[in-house]
Amino acid sequence: MGEKLNISDLNKKLAEMDVKSLEGVTIEGDIELEIDTGAGGVGPLFAYYFGEEVAKVAVQLVNMAKAFGYPVESLLQPVAVAQAISPAPAELAKAAPEVPAFKIPDTLKSAKFAVGTDKTWKTQIQEVQLGATKAEGGSRGHVIKIGGEKAMPFFYDAAMPNRPVVTIDVFDMPIGMAKAVKMHYEDVMSDPADWAKKAVKEFGADLVTTHLISTDPLIKDTPAKEAVKVVEDVLQAVDVPIVIGGSGNPEKDVEVLSKASEVAQGERALIASASLNLDWEAIGKSCAANNNVCLAWTQLEINAQKELDRKLMKVAGVPRDSIVMDPTTAALAYGMDFAYTNMERIRLGGLKGDEELNFPMSSGTTNAWGVREAWMVNSPNKDDSSWGDRMLRGPIWEILTGFSLAMAGVDIFMMMNPIAVAYLQEITQSLMGLVKAETPDTTNWISMEV
Structure with a gap:
């Protein structure tokens, strides 16, 4: 007897004999299934219907x-099988738990909706001063x-201590521009100082950014010592805080920006910028030594920003109150979505206590x-619909880019x-309650002809 x-x-015995696998082995025997229909096992109704399913399988076999061609009649009477497949007895059906009928409620469940700051926002964003007066x-x-925020932008219960500001770009040489932009600066493009004056006095710039693009070896390769004279001219032309940018050449910019920081010593100018693909340490140390602010530029990557x-803080010695981040602005489709998400993550991280992001x-x-x-007149695709007036389309694109990122926490545009x-x-100022914006009449904006 087996x-x-x-x-x-069986598994235990195979493990004791250190059997890893069985090949060409046949295990003979009978299989027994034990089903407990008592209180601790399956219910009687389940057992009944399980038996019914087994009977159906038996009929198919x-x-x-x-x-x-096998004579199955001698083993099993089909009539008996058919009789076995029948509805459950009434007493078993009654024993099954009754499922309550679904009822549509007469009223909706009340819920509270509240708008306000998040309790996890426990860290204030670092406040940074741009510009310095004579007394300073x-x-x-x-x-x-x-900076200085304690919440995401424009929350009614967390007033922003400082409003977002705008700096207008000025270049140290005439450059190609879209018509909708160039038309405003054609008369001053040959003189950066006059350009800066116009940006402040006529167009209301909070700051001006002087881009020393002529220093690029592929453009004019202007020596750093000569290029920074433009910075001196701009400082004399306007009395607003300034931003100083290079050409984007990673080798030349280190020399140019370090020299510009020396020329603007004590001005708390924003030096743009230090990045991981150039000598960030030299630029950072120059900012710290000359009491200027360092713009930390990364390319849409939060860990690189950290x-x-x-x-900049631990190696170059830049004080916390002298760092501004530029996580990169992309302005089209997925790029805008990526830029917004990255900036929003950075701001949320800073508010929640990340000292490398606040x-x-x-x-x-x-x-x-x-x-x-x-800026294009129209789509290059002949089958495309009209893009509309580019003299309006371009400015609208810039407005929406700025406003979208303002909602993510940007402080300077x-x-x-x-x-x-x-x-x-x-x-931005109307959202802060600083100005009252007029609501235009939109009733005649849309018309329809049949």
């Missing part, structure tokens, strides 16, 4: 055997402070003009078109 084993016993060792007529900020942010909003939809500047200033 030994009675269950599956676990019987029919298959008959198809192969500079020459600016006033200073601008950014790394750069950490290195700094003010800057946006290169002029990147909006880098996409063809902002680098812009070009004066119309876009005016609208973004009005939108």
Whole structure:
């Protein structure tokens, strides 16, 4: 007589004999299924219907055997099988738990909706001062402070201590521009100082950004010592805080920006910028030594931003109140979505206590003009619909780029078109309650002809 084993016993014996696998082995025996229909096992109704399903399988097997010519009648009467497949007895059906009928409620369940700051926002964003007055060792007529927020932008129960500001781009040489931008600066493009004056006096710029693009070896390769004279001219032409940018050449910019920081010593100028693909340490140390602010630029990558900020503080010795982040602005489709999400994550991280991210942010909003939809007359695709008037389309693109990123927490916007500047200033200041914006009559904006 064979030994009675269950599956676990068989596995145990094979393990004791160190059997890894079985090949060409046949295990013979009968299989027994034990089903407990008592209180601790399955219920009687379940057992009944389980038996019904087994009977159905048996019928199928019987029919298959008959198809192969086996005389199954001598083993099993089909009539008996058919009788077995019948509805459950009434007493078993009554024993099954009754499922309550679904009832549509007469009223909706009440719920509370509240708008307010998040309790996890426990860390204030670092406040940074741009510009320094004569009493502070500079020459600016006033200073601008950014940052200092305790919540995401424009929350009614968490007033922003400092409003978002706009800096208008100025270049040290004439450059190609979209018509909607160039028309405003054609008369001053040959003189950066006059350009800066116009940006402040006529277009209301809070700051001006002087881009020393002529220093690029592929353009004019202007020596750093000569190029920074433009910075001196701009400092004399306007009394607002300034931003100083290079050409984007990673080798030349280190020398140019370090020299510019020396020329603007004590002015709390924003030096743009230190990044991981150039000598960030030299630029950071120059900012710290000359009491200027360092713009930490990364390319849409939050961990790179943390790394750069950490290195500027711990290696280059840049004080916390002298760092502004530029996580990169992309202005088209997925790019805008990515830029917004990245900036929002950075701001939320800063509010929740990440000391490598709780700094003010800057946006290169002029990147909006880098996409063809902002400046081309029309679509290059002949089958495409009209893109509309580019003289309006471009500024609208810049406005929406800036406003979108304002909602993510940006504090300073680098812009070009004066119309876009005016609208973004009005939108952000009206959201803060600083100005009262007029609501236009939109009733005649849409018309329809049948």
